[in-house]
Amino acid sequence: MLAEVLHTLPQVLIDGLTLGAVYAIVALGYTMVYGTLELINFAHGEIFMTGAFIGTAILITLTGLGWIAVMPALLALLLVLVITSVLTGLIGMGIERVAYRPLRKAPKLITLITAIGISFLLQDIIRFITELKRGNYILTGPSMFTDRIDIKTSTISTMFNDSSFKESFIIVFVIAIIMMVCLDLFVNKTKYGVAMRAVAQDRDTAALMGVNVNKIIALVFFIGSALGGATGVLFAVQYGTIDPYIGFILGLKAFTAAVLGGIGNIRGAMFGGLLLGLLEMFAAANLAVLTNGMLGAEYKDVFAFAILIIVLIFKPEGIFGKVVAEKV
Template identity: 50%
Template sequence: MSFQLALELLPPTLADGLILGLLYATIALGYTMVYGVLGLINFAHSEIFMVGAVVAVELLTYVLAGSSLHPVAQLVLAMIVAAAVSAALAGLAERIAYRPLRRSNAPKLAPLITAIGISLFLQDAVRFVESLFGQFIRPFPSMPFFDIPLPLTPNDSVPMKSLVILIVAGAMLAGLRYTVNQTRLGKAIRAVATDRMAASLMGIDVNRIVMLTFLIGGALAGVAGTLYALQFGRVDPFSGFIPGLKAFTAAVLGGIGSIPGAMVGGIVLGLIEMLIGTFVPILTNNAIGTEYKDIFAFGILILILIFKPTGLLGRPSTEKV
């Protein structure tokens, strides 16, 4: 491969990688918050994200399409509704499937297994509902505004949607950091994350805080779903699975439980994935195709877990007996 070609391909690859990374990061925030508070991997998070994406697409297709609103306003409306639906779903999952298990003396694997159950249930429930109205693979409605090219380098451009994703994801991170670090609610969340028992002795309603954490994580997933549908142009009931897995990888990469870690992990993973997906096929003459990028992503997860289990920004944890 000539150096020239590499130089030409690099800027758009990096831009795509950054956008993909931001999407992973926004999903990873939900994983990392719930993990921080409960020490639970919320497997259902990927499906809550998927439901958000589906709701946003349906809303934009059937309700907002005819309106005279500016595309950005339409998107914001869709995001709000998707966030509300996803948050409600996450809250419901916590209420039905996780909270009862915290009270009872259930086996250690129980919450993980119910989480998988919820995620399977949601996949098929959405597929069923969607197929009642036709195809269950839903295209994102055509919105030319988001495809307006913005110049990146003299030769390359990025579409408007990349800028939208950059802004929204940035706002999400900033908003979440502010909430967790500066508000009363954030203080309570951090207290519960540090020590649930001690927090409840200090008068914090732990169940309420856990519920709020799920609601916030769910709302973020709904927004992330909308952005994901915007970026990739289609959603289906199974489109949450792989991004969810990658986002979890990102959360671990950055240090699970850490909010800036999720952001850093997401961006690093997105960049690595795009770089590998673009350059490895060229370098190996297509012997190793783009399909292998998932394998690299999981390979990275395994390497991180071996050499730095606390992730890039995670604090080392001591085992308590």
């Protein structure tokens, strides 16, 4: 059994890091908003999905105009990432201004229901537009970075099988790491980052100290949504086919990653996303082996959520979270 698990380990690491990077960046959106407003923005998964559709639509348009054949593919992807980030960031700001800001002092349950309503609204808007333009709500983007690279891990040790990955793995993983590092530096090293942390710690005191709370909260939504939208583009490039419902389950898993790492902790969200991606791919590859065929790869979500439950039983605040004393 152990030998079979080790055989799949290189491929599990590659696939798990790719998926985990996606979870990590989407989880950042959840944890930033929660850290600032103590709001679970369940529409964030649909922001990710919207970014995937916007980016894919732009790539299809550029391909139709012949621009992809002229400019380097990486340059085209970076251009699409920037455009999509700005558009989804503005969408996030609009959602905060219209749907969340008027309810800021309302009970948490009302805001939660509003977030769920926004997610369904975004799903149906994207589905309607896609069916209107393409006749089908399932969208396949142009092929980019599809060449496979083989790794002869069997030459290193007979315990491992050979593994392979698409060129898009390198692109997705490197860009994801860059985005996470830039966000961490922004939050911890800039004036706006200090203001964001001040608002997250005590909104009223930050306002008394001259911080424009509404502006900072809008900035949080812009950054979180921009990162989510850019990640949607990377997801579409890596996996090829998207539909309006990819944001639901992926957003739920990204939220799980944020809780696993410690909701409200940015570095915890990064770690939680990568860990969840690795656990999911490990389960997909090895559950049948570990259970003698009783459970297959389709039970990978059960495995990942079971790990989450175990972690939260013994450390409810998450791996990197801190116990906060409740003020009475």
